Amino acid sequence: MSGHATNLRLKLPAICFLLQLFTIILFAVFVRYDQETSARLWHEELSHHNKSNRDNDFYFRYPSFQDVHTMIFIGFGFLMTFLKRYGFGSVAFNFLIAAFAIQWSTLIQGFFHSFHDGKIHIGIESMINADFCSGAVLISFGAVLGKTSPIQLLLMALFEVTLFGINEYILLSAKDAGDSMTIHTFGAYFGLMVSRVLYRPQLDKSRQREGSVYHSDLFAMIGTIYLWLFWPSFNSAITAHGDDQQRTVMNTYFSLAASTLATFAMSALINGEGKLDMVHIQNAALAGGVMVGTSGEMMLTPFGAMIAGFLAGLVSTLGFKFLTVTWVLRKVYRVHTHRGQV
Amino acid sequence: MSGHATNLRLKLPAICFLLQLFTIILFAVFVRYDQETSARLWHEELSHHNKSNRDNDFYFRYPSFQDVHTMIFIGFGFLMTFLKRYGFGSVAFNFLIAAFAIQWSTLIQGFFHSFHDGKIHIGIESMINADFCSGAVLISFGAVLGKTSPIQLLLMALFEVTLFGINEYILLSAKDAGDSMTIHTFGAYFGLMVSRVLYRPQLDKSRQREGSVYHSDLFAMIGTIYLWLFWPSFNSAITAHGDDQQRTVMNTYFSLAASTLATFAMSALINGEGKLDMVHIQNAALAGGVMVGTSGEMMLTPFGAMIAGFLAGLVSTLGFKFLTVTWVLRKVYRVHTHRGQV
Amino acid sequence: MSGHATNLRLKLPAICFLLQLFTIILFAVFVRYDQETSARLWHEELSHHNKSNRDNDFYFRYPSFQDVHTMIFIGFGFLMTFLKRYGFGSVAFNFLIAAFAIQWSTLIQGFFHSFHDGKIHIGIESMINADFCSGAVLISFGAVLGKTSPIQLLLMALFEVTLFGINEYILLSAKDAGDSMTIHTFGAYFGLMVSRVLYRPQLDKSRQREGSVYHSDLFAMIGTIYLWLFWPSFNSAITAHGDDQQRTVMNTYFSLAASTLATFAMSALINGEGKLDMVHIQNAALAGGVMVGTSGEMMLTPFGAMIAGFLAGLVSTLGFKFLTVTWVLRKVYRVHTHRGQV
Incomplete structure (x- = not known):
């Protein structure tokens, strides 16, 4: 379809540039290193609180973060490849959407959860949360696979990440503060569930897939098994x-x-x-x-x-x-x- | 074959439910968190032994555990996909058997090695040992790939895990105690070796495989290279x-x-x-x-x-x-x- | 081609044995454990410098090392599989060349950077550097994929690793010492860049590839995404x-x-x-x-x-x-x- 082609040729670059430049400007205005990633703040921590470098949260969370990161980009990316027609697109669009969603959710979650002195302060934990939020978007992506253009997918990510942040904030306010972790996780799973409901009808069509699906199923097993393998890291990362x-x-x-x-x-x-x-x-x-x-x-x-x-x-x-x-x-x-x- | 189909349809669910329920009951009766996973015991450790959370064995072993876990489910899972006919089955049955074997070997190894006060106490190290033991089972699985039903495979896992535990126990008793690590590792490799002997004839048939094996070989290389990559973690995990x-x-x-x-x-x-x-x-x-x-x-x-x-x-x-x-x-x-x- | 076959049959074993034996001899003469891998030296560290086992550099670097290792063997290995004709060869030769390059670069980098008392002292950091250096070689490998025999590839690795070490040494000498890290990294990227220039023409041919590339593209995405995923570990590993x-x-x-x-x-x-x-x-x-x-x-x-x-x-x-x-x-x-x- 040449219409679709023109669409992609002009609109996809436009939306990508727009979203990326907008995000960069918001980062420039609002986002700063937190006390564990800022050289000055961390060295203050070291000298004032009798800490050593091994107390940096990096060493408690980075292995889990990389497992979660693998789930998002390999796990979800390959999960949908069993829908044979969308194999390469499934992985490539997953890549694009997740790369945008992790940036946007750093902003949205930052505004709601780590905004003080007029700035958002970020570190390894915000990266993990950003990846979690992308996961919710990627499951919704499964519901509309093959029916939507990458442009619609990017806009869906923009909208869903924002909603996810608001949802979390409301749930958190209902509580008397304290360990926000449970609510965070709950928020993540709520997103997963909502989108799984949408996602189901599409999946059920898989039985009517035509022809040999031998290799497609193997690629999908890569996605499946990575999600399974690293779920302990997903649940324990924060x-x-x-x-x-x-x-x-x-x-x-x-x-x-x-x-x-x-x-x-x-x-x-x-x-x-x-x-x-x-x-x-x-x-x-x-x-x-x-x-x-x-x-x-x-x-x-x-x-x-x-x-x-x-x-x-x-x-x-x-x-x-x-x-x-x-x-x-x-x-x-x-x-x-x-x-x-x- | 409709006979085979009926077999799977009724017997596979029956054996899965039976094994899983049996395992759950044994866990309920015997298995408890160890001092590093139990909230109460770990907080006693923290207060009585001048420890901090970073001394929790988790931070010494979890990255290695995840590497071993990847070897078991991705490494062994994809190793056999070069036998083109059994590609998907190889990965899927590997998944099923390993998921059972890690539970069962937690019990068997626990009875022999960490049974005190009438309970088995488990933590990250027992999880690594459970994965090791599954590895031995999965190599035997290679020997019989395509000749056995998933039911037989589950029974093989039940039997082999038990034998493996007894074997380790005997080897350990021959020594005056002390560092059981060497013997543990030896036990693991002994299992690997025994099953490799069986496993060989099947592999040699690979040369007579018909048709194009292009993609099958690439999938098999995923398994091979993950085993190679993470072997340092396998050897150093405990x-x-x-x-x-x-x-x-x-x-x-x-x-x-x-x-x-x-x-x-x-x-x-x-x-x-x-x-x-x-x-x-x-x-x-x-x-x-x-x-x-x-x-x-x-x-x-x-x-x-x-x-x-x-x-x-x-x-x-x-x-x-x-x-x-x-x-x-x-x-x-x-x-x-x-x-x-x- | 029977000429090519004879070549491989006799010359490949010869060059492999030669390079491996030569490397083993040089290791025997020059390479020793460093203070964090030697039992004696580390226990001296523990007793004289008030350290504990958790201060061993292993716990700061091993997760990053395994990510880098995955980039080298899975990332680069599968990156080139989209050139459909060379899929299996791409992964297998990548495996062979990298396995040699990590040994040889341990020697070359050791001579230039950690040679004292007549010996090279190695540990987790030298392993990471060896993997970095292999990465540079593997990108050059992309430039000549399908045009060269494994023998030529091994000789290219021998030459390029040596040049890379000399290059780093010269850059390092130009500075007044201090943090060699930047220069190390620069050296790595310089190698990447040089070879990317060569590498480009071959890649551009990908558009003229014949036939279906569906699965080949998916395999190549595995390589691509692993490189992308673990690049944070690559940059932070040392x-x-x-x-x-x-x-x-x-x-x-x-x-x-x-x-x-x-x-x-x-x-x-x-x-x-x-x-x-x-x-x-x-x-x-x-x-x-x-x-x-x-x-x-x-x-x-x-x-x-x-x-x-x-x-x-x-x-x-x-x-x-x-x-x-x-x-x-x-x-x-x-x-x-x-x-x-x-």
Whole structure:
């Protein structure tokens, strides 16, 4: 289509330049290094608070950050390649949208959460949060794959990141402050859930895909397995240092393992032909990790995490609508629990 | 085959549910957080032993754990995709089996190695050991790829993980205790070796594969290179903190590099057509790393590690039987050495 | 071709064995563990300097090292697979050459930078530098892909690694010592640039590639995205501990994001058909990261890094010759700046 081509040729550069220049200007006005990335502020920390360089948050969070980063750009990028027609586009547009979303969400989340003295202060934790927010956008991207131009996708990212930030802010205000972490994570998963509902119909079409999908399925497995592998890092990336971070990793690890067995079982049970369905297996990559996303740092016990993952695997394979309901229930439950704690 | 389909449709869900529920019950009864993952115990550590959160073992081991985790699910998962017919199945069944094996081996290894006060206490180190044990199972899986149903594979994992645990326990009892690490590692490699012997005949058939294998070989290279890349993490993941961990990484790094050159040389020499054989190159991913697996933390010297890797590359390409023999000799030698030390 | 086959069959093993044995001998004579990998020296450090095991450089650098290692073997290995004819060869020869180059550059860089008491002392930092140097060789490899035998490639690696070491040494001597880091990094990027000039003509042929390139492009995206993902680790792997390492990561992160938008925009603008060009997108993986490579640890400010990345993306897509010019200008500028500082 030459119309589409002209569109891309002129409008895509225009929107890219506009968004990037706008973002650069806002960064110039508002964004500054935080106390762990600013040479002056960190050296003040070192001398006044008896710290050493190894106390820099970088060493507690950077490995987790790189795992999350891999989930966003490899995991989500390749997850959709099983829709054979959109293989290369899926990865390339994922790349473009995520590269914009991490910049824009640094601004939006910064305004709501780390804005003081008229500036946004950023460091490794804001980078992780920016990647989280991109993840929510990328799942929505799955819902509209093949139906929208990259221009619409960029505008969707602009809108959704902003909404995500406002949503988080409202949830946070409802609480008496304190550990914003739970709410942050909840916000991330809320975004995931909302978009999964939209996303479902598209995925179900995968059964009608024509022809051989051999290699496409293998590429999609790269995405799936990276999401599964690094979900413990996703859940633990911004939890408190020490036992919390290790416990979150462990709970997610066992939840995912149990969710995988449940998913394979349900997939074989449901499919008439007795074959495993790629889409079901991809659920295993999400359900178990999502399920312990807001509670991963709690003293769930390993078997509690396994039960949670097992149920998540069952339910998500049976149908996502049911999971959405349990999700809303858990949300209500958790807000109450937290209010009780404060 | 509709028989096979029915089998999968009913028996696979049954065995998955059974194994998962059985595992969850055993976890509920026996498995507890260790002192680094339990909020109460870790805070006791912090206050009584003048520790800080950065002393949590998580920060010493988590990056290595994620590398090992990638080896198990991406490395082994894609290693077998060069057998073109089993590409997707290779990755998917690898996923299922490993997800079960990490749970089951947490139990088995826990009973033998960290059982006190009637409970198994787990943390990042048990997760690494569980992944190691899964690795042994996954190599055996290679031997039977395409000949067995996922049900048989799950039962094989159940059996092999149990045997692996007993094997380790016996080897450990033969020693006067102390650093169980060497024996642990030895156990892992013993499992690797035993199964490689079985695994060989199947691999050799790869030359008779029909048709184009272009993309299949590229997928297999993803698996191979991840195994090679992260082998230093595999060997160092549970060695002592500090110089030991760094030295093990360095020895493995040089051993693998030398083993790669030796493998390419031998592969070109052996092949009548002067072409490189994928299966030989995959050996390079294993031989050099395996060779320094039990001795990596010793003061091998870098050139010592290179000689070890170089010989391993030569020998493993020439034929695996020979390597098996040297392996048994090294086993005897090492047990003696250790007894001498104690 | 049987001539080519004989060549490979006899000469490749000969050159591999020769290079490997020569390297092992030089390692045996000259290479020793440094104070962080030697059991004796590290335990002296521990007792005399009030250090603990967590001060071992391993815990500051190993995660970054593994990211760099992944860039070298997966990133560069798969970058070239989009040249469909050379897919498997691209990955396999990349593997062979890099495995040799990391050994040889440990020797060459060791002679120039860590030679004292007649020995080269190595640890995690020398491993990172060895991987950096291999990166330069692998980019040159791209220039000659499909035109040279593995034997010529190994000799090219031998020569280029040596030249790279001499080049760094000369640049370093021109300075009054102090932080060699900048020059090291500059050396690495100089190598990258030189070879990119050669490399360009080959890449431009990609447009004339025949037939379907669907899967080849997806494999190439694996390489591209891993380079992009881990460039923050590449730039920060050997910067000073603490704020410097975190700031370098953050500057590179934002530079890459801005460079990606600029690249997509320019690619759509330039292409007659309004289609995205794979080769352009691959530039995004390099330009933004390279641009802040020598300045990443400075107080660039996040928006400064974004401007740098944005310009790099524009310029590298427009044509590499122009970038080469700005590069030379920056080189002159930086040498002056540094001289001014000293």
